[in-house]
Amino acid sequence: MSKMVYLVPLFPLIGFLINGLGRKQLSKSLSGMIGSGMVLASFIVSALIFKETVPESGPVTVRLFEFINVAGLNIPFEFLVDRLSALFLMIITGVGFLIHLYSTSYMHEEEPQHFARYFSYLNLFVFSMLLLVLGANYLIMFIGWEGVGLCSYLLIGYWFKNKEYGNAARKAFVMNRIGDLGFLLGLFFIIQQFGSLTYSEVFGRAAIMNSGATILTIITLLLFVGATGKSAQIPLYTWLPDAMAGPTPVSALIHAATMVTAGIYMIARSNILYTLAPISQTVVAVIGLATAILAATIAIKQNDIKKVLAYSTVSQLGYMFLGLGVGAYTGAVFHVMTHAFFKALLFLGAGSVIHAMHHEQDIRKMGGLAKKLPITHITFLIGCIAIAGIPPFSGFFSKDEILIGAYAHNPVLYWIGLGGALMTAFYMFRLYAMTFRGSFRGTHEQEHHLHESPWQMTLPLIVLAFLAAVAGFMGIPELFAPDAHKLEHYLEPVFAASYKIQETHHVEHSTEWILLAVSITLILIAIIYAWNRYSKKPETGDATGFGKILANKWYVDEFYEAIISKPLNAIAAFGNKFIEKSGIDGIVNGTGKSIQWGSRQLRLLQSGQVGAYVLWMVLGILLFFVLIIFI
Amino acid sequence: MPINYYIILAIALFSIGVMGVLTRRNAIIIFMCVELMLNAVNLLMVAFSKLHYGAVATFNPYASTGTDAQVFVFFIMVVAAAEVSVGLAIIVMMYRNIHSVDVNFLNRLKH
Numbered sequence: 001m002s003k004m005v006y007l008v009p010l011f012p013l014i015g016f017l018i019n020g021l022g023r024k025q026l027s028k029s030l031s032g033m034i035g036s037g038m039v040l041a042s043f044i045v046s047a048l049i050f051k052e053t054v055p056e057s058g059p060v061t062v063r064l065f066e067f068i069n070v071a072g073l074n075i076p077f078e079f080l081v082d083r084l085s086a087l088f089l090m091i092i093t094g095v096g097f098l099i100h101l102y103s104t105s106y107m108h109e110e111e112p113q114h115f116a117r118y119f120s121y122l123n124l125f126v127f128s129m130l131l132l133v134l135g136a137n138y139l140i141m142f143i144g145w146e147g148v149g150l151c152s153y154l155l156i157g158y159w160f161k162n163k164e165y166g167n168a169a170r171k172a173f174v175m176n177r178i179g180d181l182g183f184l185l186g187l188f189f190i191i192q193q194f195g196s197l198t199y200s201e202v203f204g205r206a207a208i209m210n211s212g213a214t215i216l217t218i219i220t221l222l223l224f225v226g227a228t229g230k231s232a233q234i235p236l237y238t239w240l241p242d243a244m245a246g247p248t249p250v251s252a253l254i255h256a257a258t259m260v261t262a263g264i265y266m267i268a269r270s271n272i273l274y275t276l277a278p279i280s281q282t283v284v285a286v287i288g289l290a291t292a293i294l295a296a297t298i299a300i301k302q303n304d305i306k307k308v309l310a311y312s313t314v315s316q317l318g319y320m321f322l323g324l325g326v327g328a329y330t331g332a333v334f335h336v337m338t339h340a341f342f343k344a345l346l347f348l349g350a351g352s353v354i355h356a357m358h359h360e361q362d363i364r365k366m367g368g369l370a371k372k373l374p375i376t377h378i379t380f381l382i383g384c385i386a387i388a389g390i391p392p393f394s395g396f397f398s399k400d401e402i403l404i405g406a407y408a409h410n411p412v413l414y415w416i417g418l419g420g421a422l423m424t425a426f427y428m429f430r431l432y433a434m435t436f437r438g439s440f441r442g443t444h445e446q447e448h449h450l451h452e453s454p455w456q457m458t459l460p461l462i463v464l465a466f467l468a469a470v471a472g473f474m475g476i477p478e479l480f481a482p483d484a485h486k487l488e489h490y491l492e493p494v495f496a497a498s499y500k501i502q503e504t505h506h507v508e509h510s511t512e513w514i515l516l517a518v519s520i521t522l523i524l525i526a527i528i529y530a531w532n533r534y535s536k537k538p539e540t541g542d543a544t545g546f547g548k549i550l551a552n553k554w555y556v557d558e559f560y561e562a563i564i565s566k567p568l569n570a571i572a573a574f575g576n577k578f579i580e581k582s583g584i585d586g587i588v589n590g591t592g593k594s595i596q597w598g599s600r601q602l603r604l605l606q607s608g609q610v611g612a613y614v615l616w617m618v619l620g621i622l623l624f625f626v627l628i629i630f631i
Numbered sequence: 632m633p634i635n636y637y638i639i640l641a642i643a644l645f646s647i648g649v650m651g652v653l654t655r656r657n658a659i660i661i662f663m664c665v666e667l668m669l670n671a672v673n674l675l676m677v678a679f680s681k682l683h684y685g686a687v688a689t690f691n692p693y694a695s696t697g698t699d700a701q702v703f704v705f706f707i708m709v710v711a712a713a714e715v716s717v718g719l720a721i722i723v724m725m726y727r728n729i730h731s732v733d734v735n736f737l738n739r740l741k742h
């Protein structure tokens with residue numbers, strides 16, 4: 001079955017072509033069916049492949065065709081099926097299918113043409129993402145990497161008639177581009193150093209290098225720049241909250257569950273390079289932790305339901321990078337998986353709320369929705385508990401694994417990370433309480449129209465809620481039961497080389513119990529406090545004092561505006577005025593004008609007098625004589 | 632006779648022809664000057680032909696060296712005769728139309 005892996009990306013590609021080309025002919029139900037059906041088909045194939053990778057550990061390489069073969073550099077177009085990519089295939093196609101299904105109902109108000117356009121973009125995204133995780137070399141990953149960036153741009157700007165949404169799309173694209181430049185430079189360094197982009201060759205040659213080699217540090221840092229762009233880390237994270245301009249299912253699929261984890265996949269895939277570059281690892285861990293804390297503080301004071309979730313995504317991605325940075329690769333991938341479930345769930349739940357509220361996103365105008373939207377309420381609550389990290393829900397296991405890994409590395413990282421986790425619990429339950437508890441604060445008309453969403457929307461919620469609740473049992477830590485961490489055993493071959501090099505610090509079980517007890521108690525206190533406070537006395541007006549700084553996102557956007565956009569615009573205006581207008585335009589227009597003037601003078605030679613013509617001819621002949629004789 | 636004399640004569644004839652074409656306004660005279668230039672060239676060709684033949688003939692009286700220029704000259708004379716008939720016809724038509732053979736009246740070329 002692994003040999004048939006090309007089918008997995010092929011189905012969404014076909015779906016993209018059908019929906020994209022036939023968008024004016026297809027009816028809405030048909031294009032929805034094609035869009036979701038294709039992803040379902042690739043999910044089935046992925047599941048079969050996944051089943052095969054469980055017993056046998058060897059990676060399978062499937063060569064499709066010769067791609068680039070020039071000057072000693074050979075880059076074939078081939079797919080790599082190993083346990084890491086199989087796991088990602090399951091996440092992408094599984095969550096992807098649920099979100100496609102959800103979209104058929106969520107987007108039903110759109111015109112058929114735009115409805116089909118939406119599904120074609122979504123299918124193209126799934127195709128690119130699958131290419132990204134399936135590639136057996138960095139170039140194919142880069143193709144997918146660019147593809148998902150493009151789809152993200154297209155989908156954020158889906159309602160392109162709104163100027164603000166278009167700006168958000170451009171912002172996302174430009175930010176990603178800055179990161180992509182780093183990624184591309186990293187690839188060039190890899191080619192220069194290893195003469196290949198194929199994973200097996202690069203990692204094989206890197207494994208025998210000395211730890212801390214400068215070239216490895218440069219490569220890994222450049223690749224990390226790419227990851228900060230795609231996975232929204234400091235300093236390139238500001239595009240992700242703005243990306244909420246897109247339709248909510250898009251936010252769930254692209255900007256929470258899959259695309260933003262591309263950076264984590266890339267680092268997990270290149271784990272051996274990072275293990276051999278301790279400086280880069282420290283940078284990854286510090287940036288990840290800083291992002292986690294910064295985004296969490298911002299999320300506390302956001303009032304847009306999707307913005308809270310967006311900052312929470314940035315924050316959770318920060319945790320994943322912390323995990324990668326401290327060498328807890330399994331923990332990071334585990335968190336990718338559980339995060340995909342509960343964050344997709346939360347976003348889809350938010351979509352259901354927004355749908356019921358007729359496109360109202362301000363949580364200050366919600367409240368008391370628990371009774372009106374029972375299924376959304378229960379599933380959203382499960383998502384909140386999962387992300388807050390209450391056992392036995394999935395978020396607890398994965399976040400705990402990362403934090404314990406951080407503790408083993410350096411206890412300071414643990415305590416800061418725990419602070420972030422407390423804030424996570426606090427802002428998630430602030431969001432929950434203000435949306436579902438208390439009394440309704442919207443208009444009467446909105447209250448009258450409140451309704452539970454149709455089954456296409458609630459079914460994905462229920463499935464994801466189930467996954468968010470139980471997915472954690474794939475990775476029960478050794479603390480509770482020896483050898484129960486199935487995911488670690490499953491991913492062992494992928495990270496084996498790194499774990500061999502890494503010095504492992506083990507945390508004593510007694511310490512671990514204490515840390516666990518402390519963290520769960522603190523998180524519970526944060527939850528109860530937030531629940532009580534915001535159920536009884538929800539925020540209504542704008543934030544004041546320090547809260548205002550948080551509500552304005554630490555003024556990071558304004559800061560970027562002042563130090564980057566403004567000077568750039570000033571330079572561009574200067575160039576426009578002096579270089580472009582008087583310089584370049586002067587040369588171009590001057591050429592035209594001088595030729596015009598010259599021809600006007602030459603025209604006078606054409607007098608119509610035969611004698612004059614003959615005279616010119618004779619003079620010309622004489623000139624030739626002179627030239628021939630004297631030169 | 633040295634070849635230089637022929638060359639100088641031919642140059643003189645040719646220059647007279649050129650100056651005639653440039654300065655005169657009567658179409659018939661211009662026409663005659665053109666003929667003068669053609670014949671200056673003919674003279675030169677015949678002179679060079681004789682020169683080359685003379686150099687070889689002392690060793691081999693049957694040599695054909697230099698004879699092709701003489702054939703050329705005949706061709707040129709035939710072509711010139713044909714040209715004269717066409718040219719004169721044009722001049723006659725010109726006279727019929729504008730009652731003059733002054734080429735300065737023929738300034739329609741720029742239109």
